[in-house]
Amino acid sequence: xxxxxxxxxxxxxxxxxxxxxxxxxxxxxxxxxxxxxxxxxxxxxxxxxxxxxxxxxxxxxxxxxxxxxxxxxxxxxxxxxxxxxxxxxxxxxxxxxxxxxxxxxxxxxxxxxxxxxxxxxxxxxxxxxxxxxxxxxxxxxxxxxxxxxxxxxxxxxxxxxxxxxxxxxxxxxxxxxxxxxxxxxxxxxxxxxxxxxxxxxxxxxxxxxxxxxxxxxxxxxxxxxxxxxxxxxxxxxxxxxxxxxxxxxxxxxxxxxxxxxxxxxxxxxxxxxxxxxxxxxxxxxxxxxxxxxxxxxxxxxxxxxxxxxxxxxxxxxxxxxxxxxxxxxxxxxxxxxxxxxxxxxxxxxxxxxxxxxxxxxxxxxxxxxxxxxxxxxxxxxxxxxxxxxxxxxxxxxxxxxxxxxxxxxxxxxxxxxxxxxxxxxxxxxxxxxxxxxxxx
Amino acid sequence: xxxxxxxxxxxxxxxxxxxxxxxxxxxxxxxxxxxxxxxxxxxxxxxxxxxxxxxxxxxxxxxxxxxxxxxxxxxxxxxxxxxxxxxxxxxxxxxxxxxxxxxxxxxxxxxxxxxxxxxxxxxxxxxxxxxxxxxxxxxxxxxxxxxxxxxxxxxxxxxxxxxxxxxxxxxxxxxxxxxxxxxxxxxxxxxxxxxxxxxxxxxxxxxxxxxxxxxxxxxxxxxxxxxxxxxxxxxxxxxxxxxxxxxxxxxxxxxxxxxxxxxxxxxxxxxxxxxxxxxxxxxxxxxxxxxxxxxxxxxxxxxxxxxxxxxxxxxxxxxxxxxxxxxxxxxxxxxxxxxxxxxxxxxxxxxxxxxxxxxxxxxxxxxxxxxxxxxxxxxxxxxxxxxxxxxxxxxxxxxxxxxxxxxxxxxxxxxxxxxxxxxxxxxxxxxxxxxxxxxxxxxxxxxxxxxxxxxxxxxxxxx
Numbered sequence: 001x002x003x004x005x006x007x008x009x010x011x012x013x014x015x016x017x018x019x020x021x022x023x024x025x026x027x028x029x030x031x032x033x034x035x036x037x038x039x040x041x042x043x044x045x046x047x048x049x050x051x052x053x054x055x056x057x058x059x060x061x062x063x064x065x066x067x068x069x070x071x072x073x074x075x076x077x078x079x080x081x082x083x084x085x086x087x088x089x090x091x092x093x094x095x096x097x098x099x100x101x102x103x104x105x106x107x108x109x110x111x112x113x114x115x116x117x118x119x120x121x122x123x124x125x126x127x128x129x130x131x132x133x134x135x136x137x138x139x140x141x142x143x144x145x146x147x148x149x150x151x152x153x154x155x156x157x158x159x160x161x162x163x164x165x166x167x168x169x170x171x172x173x174x175x176x177x178x179x180x181x182x183x184x185x186x187x188x189x190x191x192x193x194x195x196x197x198x199x200x201x202x203x204x205x206x207x208x209x210x211x212x213x214x215x216x217x218x219x220x221x222x223x224x225x226x227x228x229x230x231x232x233x234x235x236x237x238x239x240x241x242x243x244x245x246x247x248x249x250x251x252x253x254x255x256x257x258x259x260x261x262x263x264x265x266x267x268x269x270x271x272x273x274x275x276x277x278x279x280x281x282x283x284x285x286x287x288x289x290x291x292x293x294x295x296x297x298x299x300x301x302x303x304x305x306x307x308x309x310x311x312x313x314x315x316x317x318x319x320x321x322x323x324x325x326x327x328x329x330x331x332x333x334x335x336x337x338x339x340x341x342x343x344x345x346x347x348x349x350x351x352x353x354x355x356x357x358x359x360x361x362x363x364x365x366x367x368x369x370x371x372x373x374x375x376x377x378x379x380x381x382x383x384x385x386x387x388x389x390x391x392x393x394x395x396x397x398x399x400x401x402x403x404x405x406x407x408x409x410x411x412x413x414x415x416x417x418x419x420x421x422x423x424x425x426x427x428x429x430x431x432x433x434x435x436x437x438x439x440x
Numbered sequence: 441x442x443x444x445x446x447x448x449x450x451x452x453x454x455x456x457x458x459x460x461x462x463x464x465x466x467x468x469x470x471x472x473x474x475x476x477x478x479x480x481x482x483x484x485x486x487x488x489x490x491x492x493x494x495x496x497x498x499x500x501x502x503x504x505x506x507x508x509x510x511x512x513x514x515x516x517x518x519x520x521x522x523x524x525x526x527x528x529x530x531x532x533x534x535x536x537x538x539x540x541x542x543x544x545x546x547x548x549x550x551x552x553x554x555x556x557x558x559x560x561x562x563x564x565x566x567x568x569x570x571x572x573x574x575x576x577x578x579x580x581x582x583x584x585x586x587x588x589x590x591x592x593x594x595x596x597x598x599x600x601x602x603x604x605x606x607x608x609x610x611x612x613x614x615x616x617x618x619x620x621x622x623x624x625x626x627x628x629x630x631x632x633x634x635x636x637x638x639x640x641x642x643x644x645x646x647x648x649x650x651x652x653x654x655x656x657x658x659x660x661x662x663x664x665x666x667x668x669x670x671x672x673x674x675x676x677x678x679x680x681x682x683x684x685x686x687x688x689x690x691x692x693x694x695x696x697x698x699x700x701x702x703x704x705x706x707x708x709x710x711x712x713x714x715x716x717x718x719x720x721x722x723x724x725x726x727x728x729x730x731x732x733x734x735x736x737x738x739x740x741x742x743x744x745x746x747x748x749x750x751x752x753x754x755x756x757x758x759x760x761x762x763x764x765x766x767x768x769x770x771x772x773x774x775x776x777x778x779x780x781x782x783x784x785x786x787x788x789x790x791x792x793x794x795x796x797x798x799x800x801x802x803x804x805x806x807x808x809x810x811x812x813x814x815x816x817x818x819x820x821x822x823x824x825x826x827x828x829x830x831x832x833x834x835x836x837x838x839x840x841x842x843x844x845x846x847x848x849x850x851x852x853x854x855x856x857x858x859x860x861x862x863x864x865x866x867x868x869x870x871x872x873x874x875x876x877x878x879x880x881x882x883x884x885x886x887x888x889x890x891x892x893x894x895x896x897x898x899x900x901x902x903x
Contacts, residue, residue, distance in 0.1 A: 112708070122723060126656070135722055136670065136677075136708030143675035144708075148668065151678045152711070152720045246693040250675050430703070434673045 008355055028350070028357060031342045032364055035335055040217075041368050041375075047220045048375040065180035066173070073103050076176065077155030077239070081109035081145030085163035086117030093129045095166040101173040105131040108163070109149040112139030141427045142232075143248040150247050153239055162233040165279040166195065174275035175236045186241040186267040187259065188275075189227070190234030191215050195278035197389065202288055204392045205399040206281045211376045211386060212400075215273055219379060222271035226324035229256040230269060234277035241267060250435040252426050253298020260307045263321050274381055289407055296411035297421035299332055306440055336409045365397040444484075447476055448535055454544055456535050460484050465498045465505045473505045478544045480535045483514040491520055495527045507572070508554070508579050510547040512540050529580065550579045554761045570619045574752075574760045583757065584632060586749045628756030631748040639742035646732030651739070653724035655714035659736075662715040663724065667707045671698060679711065777821055783834035783841060784896055790845070791892040801851055802884040802899065803831075803842040803858050805865075811875030812838060820876065823868055836900070855883055 026033050051058075078096060080089070089108055096106060108130050110117050118135055125133040134148050150158055157176060161167075168174075171190060178188045192214055197207030214231070221227040230237075232255035245261045248254045259269055282288040303310075303325050310321045311329075350357055373393055377383045414420040422436040444461025445468075457476035461484060465471060479498060486494070498506040513521065515531045529547065532540035554575055577583075623629040640647045652661045669689070670677045676693035683689040689698035689705070698705045713720050728737045752760065778786065790800055807817060817835055824833055824842065832843040846854050862881050869878055886895040 125721075125723070126725075132720060133722060134709065134711070136668075138670075138706050138708045140670045140672075140677065140706070140708055141675060144670050144677045147675055148670075148677040148709075246674065246676065248675060430706075431672045431675065434704075438673055440674075 008359065025360075028346070029361060029364055031339060032361065032368070035331075035338070037368060039331055041371050044216055044220050044375050045371060047223050048216065048378045051219065051223070052378050061181065062177055065177045068180040069101075069173070069176050074156035075154060076101070076104045076157045076159055076172070076236075077149075077153035078104050078106045078159045078161060078172075079109070079146065079149040079153060080107070080161045080163045081111060081142060081149055082163040083111040083139065083145075084113045084115045084117055085110075086113065086115060086120035088164040089117075089120060089124060089130070091166060092161070092163055093124060096172075098169050099167065099172045100170045101176065104159075104172065105153075105155060107132045107134065107149040107153060109145040110135040111142065111145035112136050139428050141250060141431050143250050143254050144431070146254075147247045150239070150242055156239060157236050158239050158242060159236045160232065160234070161277070162279060165192070165233050165277045167234070167278075168276040171234070171275045171277055175234070175272050178270040178272050179236070179238065181270070182268060184268045185270045186238045187230055187262050187269045188236045189218065189230035189259075189269065189271045190236070190275040190277045191218070191271070191273050192231045192233045192277050192279055194281050196280045196283065200283045201392075201395070202285050203281050203283055204389060205395060206288065207386075208373075208389050208392050208396060209400060209404070210281075211380060211389070212372055216372070216375050216379050218271040219273040221324070221327075222273075224323075225320045226327055227269055227271045228259055228263070228324045228328055230259045230271075231255055231277075233279050234275070237262075241265075249440055250427060250431050251298070252294045252421055252424055253302055256298055257302045257306065260302060260310070260325075263318070263324070264307065264310065264316070266316070266318075273379065276381065285403075292404065292407045293411040293414075294421070294424060294426060296332075296408045297415040297424075299328065300412055300415040301421050303328055304333075332408065333412050336405055336412065339405060340409060362397045365401055366393065369393045369396045445471070450536070450541055450544075452541055452545055454478060454541070454548065456480050456544070458482060458535050459494070462486070462490060462494060463498075465503060471505065473507075476509070477548055478509055479506060479511040480532070480540075481511070481513050481517065483516040486517075486520075488520045488522065491517065492524055495524050499527055508551055508576055510544050512537075512544075546581070547579055550581065554579060571760065574623075578752070578757060578760060584749060584751045585629075586635070623756065624750075626756075626759075627753055628759055629750045629752050632751040633749045634746060635749050636747040638745050638747055639739075640745050641728070641730035641733060641735065642737055642741050642743050643735045644730060644733035645743070645745075646730050648731035649742075650729040650731065652727050652729060653712075654727045655712075655717060655719055656721055656723075656725040657719040658714060658717040659725070659727060660714055660716035661727075664713045664715055665710055666713070668709045668711050669698070669705050670708050671696070671705045673704070677708070680707075777833045777835075780834045780836035780841075780900075783832060783836075783843070784899065786832060787843065787899070788892055788896060791886060791895070797848055798845055799848050799851060799885050800843050801846050801854055801858075803844070804882050804884060804899075805840045805842075806879040807838050807840060807876050808879040809876040816876050820869065824865075841899070851885065858883070 080092060082088075093106065096104070106129070108121050108124075110121060110133065113135075121130065121133040121135075124130045132149075132152060134152065136145065136148060140148075146160060157179065159172060159175060175188050175190045178185050192210060194203060194207035194210050196203050198204055218227055218229075235255065237258075241262065245258070245265055248258055249261075251257070262269055282291055307325065310318075310325045346357060347354065370393065373390060376386065380386055419436060422432045424432070427435075444459065445463050446458045446460070448456050448458055450456055454477040455475060457471070457479045459479060459481045481491075481494065495511075497503060498511065510529045511527070512530050512532050512535075513528055515533045518531050521528060530540060530543055577585075620629075624631075638647055639649075641649060653663060654661050655663060666679045666681060668677060669680050669683050671683075671691045671693070673696060674691060674694040676691050678692060680689075682692045683698060690696070691698060696704075701707070709722060711720055711722060712724055726739050728739055728742060729735075730737070787800055787802075807820075817840065821833055821835055821840060824831075824840070828842060828844075832841075834841045834843075844854065859881070862878075866878055869876060884895075884899055886892070
């Protein structure tokens with residue numbers, strides 16, 4: 001056994017000393033260097049540095065917009081649709097009570113809960129903690145619940161929240177500010193972070209992932225003008241615009257869909273990386289697997305099928321929208337299949353040196369993830385607290401490089417060939433069936 | 441000369457007064473109390489109102505000569521009786537009806553055991569009236585009083601005694617309740633069975649309550665309820681009216697037609713919208729409006745009240761059959777307005793029964809002015825009644841009397857207090873601006889060794 005380990009170490013050392021030149025390394029790990037590094041590390045690093053450099057001008061712009069917000073002080077609606085979320089509502093309401101922005105109404109929509117949610121919500125409504133409690137006796141799905149609430153919203157902006165999320169004290173204020181940067185901005189996404197990080201390895205890995213793909217990733221896509229998903233957990237919309245685009249359509253993946261609809265209508269969406277919302281993520285791998293399958297399917301369902309027109313030349317063609325969707329499709333879907341091809345080819349080409357190749361690959365990725373972590377530390381508002389996630393970088397190759405990639409690959413394949421998102425029990429069958437017939 | 445009444449002797453030897461027209465018994469000298477045992481009213485085509493007047497004038501309670509005597513109506517009058525049924529003992533086709541004869545016999549036998557009041561001496565005042573009710577019930581063999589829902593009774597249920605006997609009851613609710621309490625305290629009646637638990641107004645204890653749905657925000661009842669439609673295809677969910685198009689249901693979002701409930705759409709909720717403040721909500725808030733005191737409360741604020749049925753105890757039956765109960769019960773019936781004759785009777789009763797340390801202090805006002813009429817005076821008396829809950833008030837010939845029971849040692853204090861408050865009373869009169877004035881105030885009380893008859897004379901001397 002020991003001999004075997006020494007052989008491997010010798011092999012790795014050999015890789016770096018004699019056997020592999022830089023050219024050989026790049027030709028073996030071309031996928032990492034040609035596809036992953038430029039997109040996920042280089043661009044992000046450059047933009048994060050730019051973000052840091054432009055801090056002062058951004059702060060000035062934000063201060064002016066903040067002043068405009070408080071001068072107008074519009075009524076906003078905080079909308080939290082959900083099923084069986086009663087136990088979270090009090091905590092949510094309490095966290096809203098702490099907000100710096102005070103002019104809001106709270107609408108809770110109960111989508112046919114079968115637990116104590118109605119009792120809890122009615123009590124909270126009576127006690128004046130929530131302004132309106134709406135309940136569908138028959139479950140209609142997340143989209144219908146959100147639409148139900150939005151229909152009765154009175155606020156100028158609707159902030160859509162997941163009932164189990166909680167907000168930083170200034171999150172509402174921060175998510176509203178971008179509306180005052182530019183009148184074309186009709187929707188703003190908030191930054192979602194993991195509240196239960198550290199609970200299990202699974203949640204800690206997700207905490208790292210959220211920081212990388214949401215706080216940094218979306219900040220970057222936002223800067224590039226190709227920001228394409230406003231999280232369902234925390235997003236703000238101009239009510240009038242929402243009405244205009246017919247509010248939410250059937251999910252899963254309705255948050256990405258509504259962002260597409262707003263972009264298609266010619267308006268802008270914005271990502272507020274400093275409007276922080278915390279949410280609980282799955283603690284078990286199988287639950288995470290299921291969640292990611294659901295999320296991933298929406299890429300095929302919405303970007304490739306429903307909003308395919310964005311990719312085609314037409315009267316209202318927008319290059320940014322084209323890039324936005326193309327980037328998403330390429331990096332999240334097509335390159336996954338390419339990656340599969342790459343792995344298979346590696347296996348066949350270097351059958352005898354697989355373990356060494358794997359370990360060197362991990363080492364390279366680890367170096368990349370150190371860069372990414374540096375970027376996170378540059379961007380995050382609570383960098384000192386998030387520093388403790390650094391040891392988990394060790395596992396990031398396995399998590400993002402293999403687990404998530406394989407999950408996505410499987411989901412995309414299932415959706416491409418079997419339309420499996422329409423069979424997802426996340427939505428009631430009556431709505432999914434019709435959505436499939438209509439191709440939405 | 442034809443009479444519209446006739447006295448007929450039945451085979452059982454009872455005299456029945458047969459009435460064939462509008463007869464006011466108490467004003468016909470020719471008929472004496474002892475001349476007849478029962479009354480039978482024939483159908484001579486009288487209307488309901490005439491019948492009502494006739495029955496009330498010769499009621500078992502308020503009529504003098506007809507006091508407690510059984511009364512029957514011709515069977516054909518039955519449809520015209522309506523709510524006056526409690527005033528009647530039964531119906532019979534002819535005065536010779538066998539069943540009627542039996543019933544008369546039964547009642548008369550019971551009456552023989554009951555001491556009748558000497559009607560010429562004791563005028564009807566509140567407590568006598570209540571006792572008469574008791575006697576009436578006993579004479580009819582009714583010892584148990586099943587409380588029942590009563591439209592006219594403020595608390596919804598009758599307490600001890602049947603309230604609909606006479607409209608008079610509603611004017612002396614408070615005393616009636618106190619009378620019932622006294623009966624229980626004296627052990628004359630006892631709770632028999634739990635009947636019901638009702639909820640009454642927390643302000644006035646009335647049970648004539650309206651339950652109304654209201655907006656949780658502004659409390660208005662001007663609400664609009666509308667079902668909400670969920671269109672499955674596009675997840676649109678909005679009120680039904682937003683779907684209404686040319687007699688069809690068409691989705692306002694995707695413009696598709698809604699054809700089949702459960703397949704295309706469903707109705708997951710009903711939403712209320714307040715027409716006053718535009719607030720939307722799923723659950724209305726209930727409010728309760730009291731018809732008696734016109735105040736609004738929340739259902740949770742209502743007071744729960746247990747309703748029991750009652751029964752006379754043996755002791756009670758004995759006391760009520762004789763006149764023993766009179767003094768015992770009348771002690772507590774004091775406050776409120778009573779007619780002047782009742783007022784004097786109460787003073788007299790008090791002097792017989794009171795504790796030697798207690799005296800009655802009568803505060804007397806002379807009323808003057810251009811518009812001294814009964815209506816104006818009664819308004820003023822009402823004001824006084826609100827202010828002086830524990831006084832017995834009366835009015836007679838330009839004089840208002842306010843009698844209060846007071847400890848002898850505190851009499852001077854009360855006198856002083858009343859003198860001080862006289863100024864305020866003058867203001868009340870002035871504010872009312874009804875054309876009356878208070879001319880003078882004086883105080884009367886029974887001196888030591890003074891006979892009650894002399895005191896009564898003194899009270900009514902200046903009349």
